[in-house]
Amino acid sequence: REVADEFTASTGRQRWVLGSMGPGTKLPTLGHAPYTVLRDAYQRNAEGLIAGGADALLVETTQDLLQTKAAVLGARRAMQATGTGLPLICSVTVETTGTMLLGSEIGAALTALEPLGIDMIGLNCATGPAEMSEHLRHLSRHSRVPISCMPNAGLPVLTKDGAHYPLTPAELADAQEQFVADYGLSLVGGCCGTTPEHMRRIVERVRDLTPPAREPRPEPGAASLYQTVPFRQDTSYMAIGERTNANGSKKFREAMLEGRWDDCVEMARDQIREGAHMLDLCVDYVGRDGVADMAELAGRFATASTLPIVLDSTEVDVLRAGLEKLGGRAVINSVNYEDGDGPDSRFAKVAGLAREHGAALMALTIDEEGQARSAEHKVAIAERIIDDLTGNWGIHESDILIDTLTFTICTGQE
Numbered sequence: 001r002e003v004a005d006e007f008t009a010s011t012g013r014q015r016w017v018l019g020s021m022g023p024g025t026k027l028p029t030l031g032h033a034p035y036t037v038l039r040d041a042y043q044r045n046a047e048g049l050i051a052g053g054a055d056a057l058l059v060e061t062t063q064d065l066l067q068t069k070a071a072v073l074g075a076r077r078a079m080q081a082t083g084t085g086l087p088l089i090c091s092v093t094v095e096t097t098g099t100m101l102l103g104s105e106i107g108a109a110l111t112a113l114e115p116l117g118i119d120m121i122g123l124n125c126a127t128g129p130a131e132m133s134e135h136l137r138h139l140s141r142h143s144r145v146p147i148s149c150m151p152n153a154g155l156p157v158l159t160k161d162g163a164h165y166p167l168t169p170a171e172l173a174d175a176q177e178q179f180v181a182d183y184g185l186s187l188v189g190g191c192c193g194t195t196p197e198h199m200r201r202i203v204e205r206v207r208d209l210t211p212p213a214r215e216p217r218p219e220p221g222a223a224s225l226y227q228t229v230p231f232r233q234d235t236s237y238m239a240i241g242e243r244t245n246a247n248g249s250k251k252f253r254e255a256m257l258e259g260r261w262d263d264c265v266e267m268a269r270d271q272i273r274e275g276a277h278m279l280d281l282c283v284d285y286v287g288r289d290g291v292a293d294m295a296e297l298a299g300r301f302a303t304a305s306t307l308p309i310v311l312d313s314t315e316v317d318v319l320r321a322g323l324e325k326l327g328g329r330a331v332i333n334s335v336n337y338e339d340g341d342g343p344d345s346r347f348a349k350v351a352g353l354a355r356e357h358g359a360a361l362m363a364l365t366i367d368e369e370g371q372a373r374s375a376e377h378k379v380a381i382a383e384r385i386i387d388d389l390t391g392n393w394g395i396h397e398s399d400i401l402i403d404t405l406t407f408t409i410c411t412g413q414e
Contacts, residue, residue, distance in 0.1 A: 001053035018089070019054030021045050021071050027064040028327075029102055029225060029302055035070050035324040042074025043081070050082050060091040060150075061125045061191075063101035065112050065225060065327030066302070068092065072116045073356065089120040089187070091148060094135050096127055096155070102303075103226050104327070106135040110143055111223035112329045115358030115399065122148030125191045128155050128167055129175035136183045142216055146186035149179055153193035165193025169201040177205045184214040220398035222278060222308035222360055223328035229277050229308050231360075231401065238278070240310055241271030244297075245282040256283060256293060264297055265304045272307055278331065279305055281322065282312035290318040298325035310362070316349045323357040330359045334403065336366035337381065341388060351393045360399040361389065371405055378404045 004015035021042060026033035046057055057075045062068040068090060075088055092100055092109045099105055104112075106123075113121060121143055123132050129151040139147045153165035153172055167175075176188045188206055190198050221230040231238060244267055246253040255263040268279055281301060283293035290313065301309055302325050311322040312333040319332055335350045342348065354361050363385045365371070365378040372378040382402045389395040407413060 016055040017053060018056050018058040019046070019049030019052070019086075020058045020060055021049070021075070023061050023063050023067055023093075026067070027102065028066045028070060029064050031299070035066060038067060038070040039074045039077070042071040043077045044074075046075040046078030047082060050078060050084055050086065054086065056087040056089060056119075058089045058091065060089075062090070062092050065100070065102070065104050065109060066325070067327075068109075068113060069116065069327065069357070072113070072118060076117070076356075087119040088117075089122070089148060090116075090118045091122045091124040091150065093125045094123055094127070094132070096131060099226075102327070105227055106138050107142075107219075107228040108223040108226060108328060110139060111219075111221055111228040112327065112358065114143065114145060115329065115360075115396075117358075117394075118145060120146045120148050120187060122150070122185075122187065124148075124150035125152060128152050128165075129172065129179065131155070133179075136179060136185070140183035140214055140216070142219055144216055144218055147183060148187035148189075149176065149185050150189040150191045151175070152191050153195075153198060156193065163193075167193070167198075169195070169198040172198050173201040173205040176202050177209070180206055180209050180211050184211040186211060218398070220360075220396070221329075222310075222331050224306055224308050225302055225327045226306050228329075231398070233277065236277075239276050241268075241274075241276030241279045241307075243271055244268050244301075245280050245312060246285045247282055253285060256297070257285070257288070261296060261300055265300050268301055268305050272305065276307060278308045278310050280310040280312050280333065283318065284313050284315065290315055291321045294318045294321040295325060298322040302326050302328075311359075314346075316346065316353060319350065319353060323353065323359060330357070331362055331401065332359045333362040334364045335361055335385065335389075336364040337368055337385070338366050338370075340368055347388075351389060351395070355393050355395060360401065361395065362401045362403055363389070364403050365405055 001017050004017050008015045028035045028038055059071040090113050094100055132151055154167035156163040156165055179185050219230050221228050243249045244252055246256055252267050283290050308328055310331045310333050311319050313319050332354050335347050339345050365381040367381050372381050386400055389400055390397050
């Protein structure tokens with residue numbers, strides 16, 4: 001901070017300090033450490049960076065989306081605790097395999113992280129600029145927030161003297177100049193193997209550039225750890241597999257009650273093979289510890305399912321237990337106005353949980369009078385919910401799924 005201020009004063013050009021928070025050595029998706037422990041550690045980390053005078057917080061070199069979310073939420077809590085509002089930048093690391101270390105595609109990363117309210121998303125480390133191009137193209141097309149890129153100086157070449165990074169300063173500057181022009185990047189730099197000369201050449205090349213305006217086309221959807229699934233399917237309706245619901249499947253319920261977790265996972269995989277787009281996970285059952293059951297199953301589904309999870313529960317603590325196990329973007333089922341919309345209502349608690357964790361929401365056409373019976377009443381409640389969630393909770397309209405609770409004629413209800 002002191003050095004940056006010295007250069008600002010001596011040159012008249014503002015110098016900024018990014019407070020960097022790296023990935024650490026614990027991947028919560030793999031059970032190395034609990035999500036809450038990491039979140040609280042990142043909060044302490046961020047509070048120190050804020051106290052030290054950082055101009056923005058940078059969560060970088062992330063390899064596990066759940067670790068990334070823990071860092072982002074920890075940083076948010078730190079800003080709330082200190083009364084600050086710094087920009088929050090998130091930079092993921094995509095390997096030469098084309099995915100993050102745990103298998104996440106860039107689309108899954110964008111779907112999971114953008115709803116957390118980050119101010120910028122990008123790539124850093126692992127590869128040189130050539131390997132980043134297609135991932136940056138995806139971000140440029142779909143990200144609502146600005147984009148950053150900090151590549152290595154090429155892929156390392158192992159020599160008798162250790163790793164050598166082959167890209168020259170001019171070559172790295174060429175790549176960044178092209179990325180700014182093609183993808184509208186807002187923040188560029190370098191990672192492993194880059195030197196002061198690499199940075200100097202990049203600065204010279206991009207200093208006077210104006211990034212072209214992007215016209216992103218966001219794709220609303222949910223995500224597993226591995227892939228994103230759009231809510232709007234091109235060739236089908238969106239199918240949510242319900243067999244992993246303890247209230248709807250006797251087979252699943254019995255496996256859960258007996259602790260046959262592998263059988264529960266296999267039922268999820270059966271639905272994946274049969275063409276479901278998302279999986280409904282409900283563990284609610286009288287006499288059971290729903291938080292423990294949800295943590296167990298959501299933790300297993302996080303890596304075993306290639307599909308996003310719909311967390312289905314009437315209990316806020318059970319929903320939270322699921323969210324703290326899923327690195328992707330979940331859908332919460334559900335919110336309604338059964339007990340009103342006051343600050344202590346279930347609606348407010350679930351909406352706040354969805355906003356904090358970036359989840360999408362399924363909303364039911366139920367209000368204080370009960371379930372809406374007429375089409376007009378259903379529409380009125382739906383409009384009220386949409387206005388409430390978008391206006392008061394900052395949730396995009398495209399991330400709200402309305403369930404109009406239309407029963408089949410065979411129920412016998414008038």
